[in-house]
Amino acid sequence: MRSILATLALTTALVVPGALAAKPVTLTTTLKNYRGPGAYLVLYVTDANDAYKGTLWMAGGKSKYYKHLGNWFRATGGDPAQISGITGASVGAGRTLELTFDLSDALFDAGYRLHIDAAVEDFRDSPNDVVIPLTSANGGKPVAGRRYVASFTFQ
Amino acid sequence: MTRAIHRYAGLSAALLLLVLTLSGVALSVVPAWERLQAPATDEGGPSVAALATRVAENYPEVEQIRRAPSGLITAYYFVDGATGAVVIDPATGRGIADYDPSPALRWLKDLHRSLLLGDGGRMAAAAGALAMLALSVSGLLLLARRMGGWRRLFAPARGTLSARLHVEIGRLAMIGLIIAPATAIWMALGTFDILPQETANPPFPGRVSGEMGMSPAAMPALADIPVSDLRSLTFPYAGDATDVFTLTTDRGEGYIDRGTGLMLSWQDAGTWQKVNEFIYLLHTGQGAWAWGLILGLMVLGGPVLAITGAILWWVGRRARPALPGGTVPARRADTVVLVGSEGGSTWGFAATLTEGLMAHRHKVHVAPMSRFAPDSCRQAEQVIVLAATYGDGEAPASARGFIDRLAALKRPPAAKLAVLGFGDRQFPAYCAYAKQVAALAREKGWEMLLELDTVDRQSPQDFARWGRALGEALGHELELAHVPVQPRTHRLTLISRRDYGQEAQAPTAILRFALPRTGLLDRLRGRGWRRFKAGDLLGILPEGSAVARFYSLASSSRDGFVEICVRKHPHGLCSGQLFELGIGDEIEAFIRPNPEFRPARNRKPVILIGAGTGIGPLAGFARANRRRRPMHLYFGIRHPDSDFLYGREIADWQGQGRLSAVRLATSRSGQAAYVQDLLRADGAQLAGMIRNGAQILVCGGRDMAAGVAQALQEVLAPHGLEPALLKAEGRYLEDVY
Numbered sequence: 001m002r003s004i005l006a007t008l009a010l011t012t013a014l015v016v017p018g019a020l021a022a023k024p025v026t027l028t029t030t031l032k033n034y035r036g037p038g039a040y041l042v043l044y045v046t047d048a049n050d051a052y053k054g055t056l057w058m059a060g061g062k063s064k065y066y067k068h069l070g071n072w073f074r075a076t077g078g079d080p081a082q083i084s085g086i087t088g089a090s091v092g093a094g095r096t097l098e099l100t101f102d103l104s105d106a107l108f109d110a111g112y113r114l115h116i117d118a119a120v121e122d123f124r125d126s127p128n129d130v131v132i133p134l135t136s137a138n139g140g141k142p143v144a145g146r147r148y149v150a151s152f153t154f155q
Numbered sequence: 156m157t158r159a160i161h162r163y164a165g166l167s168a169a170l171l172l173l174v175l176t177l178s179g180v181a182l183s184v185v186p187a188w189e190r191l192q193a194p195a196t197d198e199g200g201p202s203v204a205a206l207a208t209r210v211a212e213n214y215p216e217v218e219q220i221r222r223a224p225s226g227l228i229t230a231y232y233f234v235d236g237a238t239g240a241v242v243i244d245p246a247t248g249r250g251i252a253d254y255d256p257s258p259a260l261r262w263l264k265d266l267h268r269s270l271l272l273g274d275g276g277r278m279a280a281a282a283g284a285l286a287m288l289a290l291s292v293s294g295l296l297l298l299a300r301r302m303g304g305w306r307r308l309f310a311p312a313r314g315t316l317s318a319r320l321h322v323e324i325g326r327l328a329m330i331g332l333i334i335a336p337a338t339a340i341w342m343a344l345g346t347f348d349i350l351p352q353e354t355a356n357p358p359f360p361g362r363v364s365g366e367m368g369m370s371p372a373a374m375p376a377l378a379d380i381p382v383s384d385l386r387s388l389t390f391p392y393a394g395d396a397t398d399v400f401t402l403t404t405d406r407g408e409g410y411i412d413r414g415t416g417l418m419l420s421w422q423d424a425g426t427w428q429k430v431n432e433f434i435y436l437l438h439t440g441q442g443a444w445a446w447g448l449i450l451g452l453m454v455l456g457g458p459v460l461a462i463t464g465a466i467l468w469w470v471g472r473r474a475r476p477a478l479p480g481g482t483v484p485a486r487r488a489d490t491v492v493l494v495g496s497e498g499g500s501t502w503g504f505a506a507t508l509t510e511g512l513m514a515h516r517h518k519v520h521v522a523p524m525s526r527f528a529p530d531s532c533r534q535a536e537q538v539i540v541l542a543a544t545y546g547d548g549e550a551p552a553s554a555r556g557f558i559d560r561l562a563a564l565k566r567p568p569a570a571k572l573a574v575l576g577f578g579d580r581q582f583p584a585y586c587a588y589a590k591q592v593a594a595l596a597r598e599k600g601w602e603m604l605l606e607l608d609t610v611d612r613q614s615p616q617d618f619a620r621w622g623r624a625l626g627e628a629l630g631h632e633l634e635l636a637h638v639p640v641q642p643r644t645h646r647l648t649l650i651s652r653r654d655y656g657q658e659a660q661a662p663t664a665i666l667r668f669a670l671p672r673t674g675l676l677d678r679l680r681g682r683g684w685r686r687f688k689a690g691d692l693l694g695i696l697p698e699g700s701a702v703a704r705f706y707s708l709a710s711s712s713r714d715g716f717v718e719i720c721v722r723k724h725p726h727g728l729c730s731g732q733l734f735e736l737g738i739g740d741e742i743e744a745f746i747r748p749n750p751e752f753r754p755a756r757n758r759k760p761v762i763l764i765g766a767g768t769g770i771g772p773l774a775g776f777a778r779a780n781r782r783r784r785p786m787h788l789y790f791g792i793r794h795p796d797s798d799f800l801y802g803r804e805i806a807d808w809q810g811q812g813r814l815s816a817v818r819l820a821t822s823r824s825g826q827a828a829y830v831q832d833l834l835r836a837d838g839a840q841l842a843g844m845i846r847n848g849a850q851i852l853v854c855g856g857r858d859m860a861a862g863v864a865q866a867l868q869e870v871l872a873p874h875g876l877e878p879a880l881l882k883a884e885g886r887y888l889e890d891v892y
Binding site: 035036037061062063064067074077078122124125146 | 218219231233240256258261265274345346348352354356359389
């Protein structure tokens with residue numbers, strides 16, 4: 001169980017002006033045991049029209065593999081500034097990635113969606129492995145991903 | 156410097172390199188194996204359009220079709236919420252088998268790339284590749300030096316088994332052992348983002364047609380692309396009108412509209428990408444399975460080189476003795492001994508010399524020639540230079556820069572100079588470096604204490620003789636009893652002897668000893684009597700002396716006895732004792748291998764030339780000629796009644812076919828002739844044999860060998876052959892005393 005406690009301020013794109021209320025949110029991603037090397041994951045937020053807003057976390061260190069996180073890559077062009085300071089190691093098959101952030105309340109119930117793109121070396125890319133609207137109702141409900149993510153929960 | 160790099164890189168990285176090379180060799184087989192598995196696609200095969208349509212028919216939820224460098228085509232699909240992967244037959248688009256990449260292979264790849272240790276492991280592997288590259292390049296430079304130049308790189312290798320293996324395998328494998336680590340370092344630099352890792356990134360189309368449902372077969376963008384160019388085709392999400400096909404080929408990447416089938420945007424693969432992919436191909440063999448196998452074979456030589464290299468280093472270490480205590484710093488010495496040594500054996504001679512000089516109350520300073528500093532030797536009265544030669548007359552390792560420093564002197568030092576060269580007469584440039592030093596010193600006007608002298612093949616007798624001359628020049632006795640690191644001796648018992656030559660006042664005897672019995676324990680500890688062949692040397696320690704005398708062996712261990720031919724010298728200690736031996740008496744002896752003096756391992760004819768006791772090893776070769784290859788013997792004696800050694804055996808061997816022809820030269824009977832006269836008479840025949848690849852082996856005294864060389868020069872010159880060239884090829888070998 002890997003857990004990262006990070007009281008990070010979000011990138012400016014995700015900070016809604018005038019927001020004062022923020023609360024710690026834990027994002028737990030568990031991968032299926034797909035019998036392969038570690039997966040690169042990127043967690044990012046889009047608005048209701050799927051326009052990119054900002055990245056929460058990049059799990060995976062080598063930038064040459066970022067293009068396999070197709071949806072995120074298309075939106076950001078692989079811009080390193082988007083993930084500066086919020087990068088970690090890739091996640092092994094069957095392992096869990098636990099992240100805690102102080103997220104502004106304005107992110108919730110405003111039509112924003114959280115995406116997770118996943119990619120595994122020599123395996124099929126999986127953009128939008130998980131897409132979940134950020135609503136209070138969805139909080140705590142585990143949702144299964146398309147390919148590599150066994151379950152994802154935010155609390 | 157090169158030698159130091161080679162030695163330390165090898166010793167420190169040996170284990171790491173063993174893991175990397177062996178795992179790499181295992182992986183090198185994979186491209187060939189995958190190629191075997193992939194169903195063949197001929198050049199005129201289906202287009203990507205046709206293939207995609209067929210696959211889509213069989214797997215409606217297909218997500219991606221991928222083609223590996225080996226030609227294997229796989230399809231990834233999504234059925235009932237579960238993902239699947241199959242191997243596709245390109246002809247039918249049907250799945251052949253489930254695609255299940257082997258976890259064992261993945262583990263092996265992880266081991267090779269990162270020692271199973273993640274990023275730190277990757278750095279360690281990269282460091283290993285760097286060490287391997289340093290080893291290969293330094294090894295190549297050392298090899299050129301040792302063989303005597305780049306042009307002689309592929310000349311026959313000489314030396315002990317370890318040395319020969321190291322050279323032979325190094326030569327075969329050097330290309331692979333340079334390409335593999337160099338490409339590995341390049342890829343590691345890419346992985347750590349030091350080198351750019353660009354890939355084709357076409358801009359995502361801002362606008363799509365919004366139509367759906369076109370079959371890939373109808374798409375113009377896919378129609379003209381053969382499957383052999385395909386790398387991957389990713390299908391759009393079902394039901395998503397804005398999603399597109401993504402096509403990656405050898406040429407680049409692009410997006411295709413799912414409704415119109417037109418290429419919306421495309422980007423060619425950049426130069427960096429092509430370079431990186433080529434490097435990847437060079438290293439892994441993916442896409443070039445034959446090269447992968449070749450590279451794997453070459454890298455397989457790596458562990459062998461590591462082992463033989465370690466052996467050579469260990470043996471070299473043991474051969475370097477320590478200098479005696481009591482030497483003084485340069486400024487207080489009256490005698491300075493400068494040593495130019497390559498393998499360490501010359502240091503042993505320096506140690507003996509130093510001891511001898513200090514016993515006569517000299518204050519001696521010993522240093523490598525590279526540290527020659529005449530200004531610091533104010534009180535020196537004599538400077539003694541002991542210089543070995545390396546390769547083709549180059550400076551040995553510890554003498555680097557000496558020649559330059561000597562040439563830069565404005566005034567010769569006040570001390571007198573004596574130069575002693577160490578070499579091997581078998582090599583063309585005998586003591587060339589020492590001769591160069593002496594010549595340059597003379598040019599500079601440096602006063603010589605003694606004329607240049609040489610020691611052949613580390614002979615303690617030559618060294619002792621020079622020591623006496625040095626002693627005379629210094630005004631006192633100087634007995635230098637050099638004892639090289641001696642292998643253990645065994646007691647040999649005389650079982651028979653045949654005497655010749657009493658009438659001609661040249662008593663000669665053939666002595667035959669029994670093979671010593673060695674217990675099992677001794678043999679396990681490596682102290683047994685080693686196997687020997689005719690042409691090797693028997694070192695005998697006469698009573699009362701620690702210096703061995705060497706005799707050429709006339710038999711092989713296979714014959715079951717140890718046989719030598721001895722001539723009694725009037726004041727010879729060893730030959731005198733040997734002549735006193737009766738049946739059952741014992742001597743102390745050991746074997747010194749002489750692998751150079753031997754018929755080559757082929758079926759070409761051999762010309763054996765010898766005189767007097769030189770017949771010994773030649774008789775041994777004839778005795779061992781089981782395969783009846785043509786052997787022509789030229790034997791010089793004085794008188795057939797008095798000193799025809801092996802007379803009866805030679806007739807027998809001729810009858811059995813072990814000797815094709817025997818020509819006897821008698822110098823004191825009938826037509827007085829020497830061996831060289833017979834050679835001249837048979838000139839044409841000899842030249843013909845030599846042109847067809849025959850080999851010449853000469854054994855005897857120095858004068859005879861010189862006469863033979865002269866005769867052969869005359870005989871071969873009109874046919875365009877030269878003894879010097881034959882020597883370089885290893886086809887003209889001499890055992891001369």
